[in-house]
Amino acid sequence: MDKITTTQELARIETALAQFSEGASIENIKNALNPPIGKRTLQRRLVKLQEIGVVSISGRNKATRYHLIRAKEEKIENISKEHSIPLSPEAEEIIKIITQPENMREPVAYNIDFLMSYRPNVDSYLSDAEKNKLAELGKTTGLDQPAGTYAKNILQRLLIDLAWNSSRLEGNTYSLLETQRLLALGKAAEDKTAEEAQMILNHKEAIEFIVRFADEVHFSHYFVSGLHALLSNNLMADPDASGRLRTIGVGIGRSVYMPLEIPQQIEEMFGIILHKADQIENPFEQSFFVSVHLPYLQPFEDVNKRVSRLAANIPLIKHNLSPLSFVGVPKGVYIYGLLGIYEFNRIEVLKDVFMWAYARSAARYAALRQTVGKPDPFVSKYRQEIRSLVSEIVLNALPYEEAIQKIKQAAEQLPEEDRVRFTEIIDTDLMNLKENNIARYFIRPSEFRVWKEKWEL
Structure with a gap:
């Protein structure tokens, strides 16, 4: 069993607060925690969460309610969605903790x-x-x-x-x-x-x-x-x-x-x-x-x-x-x-x-x-852009340095989270171009040979 630390307590409080979409009283939060946290300690932790921008507070005295700011959850969700990496609930919980400021860990x-x-x-x-x-x-x-x-x-x-x-x-x-x-x-x-x-x-x-x-x-x-x-x-x-x-x-x-x-x-x-x-x-x-x-x-x-x-x-x-x-x-x-x-x-x-x-x-x-895999949804999404860019580089017989700049310029037009992957796919396609597969880009063998000569200089 891991030792319970202040950082882990903060993460548990965040998880408990997530159950209350309209905010919660300190008693609501206390009852949602298992194992429990003492009321005085809980008050200190809630103040700390407010200081670091995770929790907001409304009302006063007995009407005080605590509201979870969803930025961290959204950040973790985006990590998973943008990169297609499925994260388990346990993994998401760990990321919540380690994305706290260092002075909170x-x-x-x-x-x-x-x-x-x-x-x-x-x-x-x-x-x-x-x-x-x-x-x-x-x-x-x-x-x-x-x-x-x-x-x-x-x-x-x-x-x-x-x-x-x-x-x-x-x-x-x-x-x-x-x-x-x-x-x-x-x-x-x-x-x-x-x-x-x-x-x-x-x-x-x-x-x-x-x-x-x-x-x-x-x-x-x-x-x-x-x-x-x-x-x-x-x-x-x-x-x-x-x-x-x-x-x-x-x-x-x-x-x-x-x-x-x-x-x-x-x-x-x-x-x-x-x-x-x-x-x-x-x-x-x-x-x-x-x-x-x-x-x-x-x-x-x-x-x-x-x-x-x-x-x-x-x-x-x-x-x-x-x-x-x-x-x-x-x-x-x-x-x-x-x-x-x-x-x-x-x-x-x-x-x-x-x-x-x-x-x-x-x-x-x-x-x-020599096996067949599932279609890559990213390639399907940018199929036309990939085909157009590879064709443009070859049909214009762009030498290596000019092609690199052309790829960078094209990638910069895309959402930031897609740029590295898009560049990798273009790079891979250019590296794998041969006379037996150039038809998928509507390139003639003669056009391919002219480009290849310049490319290898």
């Missing part, structure tokens, strides 16, 4: 019991139904082939997808097309920083590292520290910190969580995480387990989230399952998932993101498995 330290209480193959973060669903989504024709065969077959696609999406979640501003050009031709975008290019190139090498050693890669100090060494190469203030467990304290932005600081404890917990992960038999449970515990420990000075995203792919690549490339995952809700773990050891938000993200990733590779 009580500082918390690393909880050793969160890790130690987990028993591999006895306890499980994923239910049997969730594991079965993921297995059905992720199955490929290469399940009985040598480890890493499937990833090798789709390696160029995987390098671009995972390098771009993982970097994007770190705030990297490269587009999918710019990422492809960097990885394929070594040409960095002129309007981007050297650090952004380095981040993407580091991802490429780290992914290749997993795929190359797929038959022996596992959750060992060598392989996970090796991922950090590759992902942090030329990006650390102290070059010697690449691949090395941290010996200094670190802070977490936007969080009141305080990770471990004692080097011996960090090393011990890191070893326990790897040992438990390596014992887990189900590859999806392995993947999610390290997605939770590597960021929570923060074993390295920086680049911990990147390590966890690539480490999550180790069991998937090893078992020839569809990889997890984080296609379309919005940064905001992903961060909420981590904050829920950092501050409350609650996995619900991150699990909702994980399940949704894997379904999206698996669907992306369905075509490579």
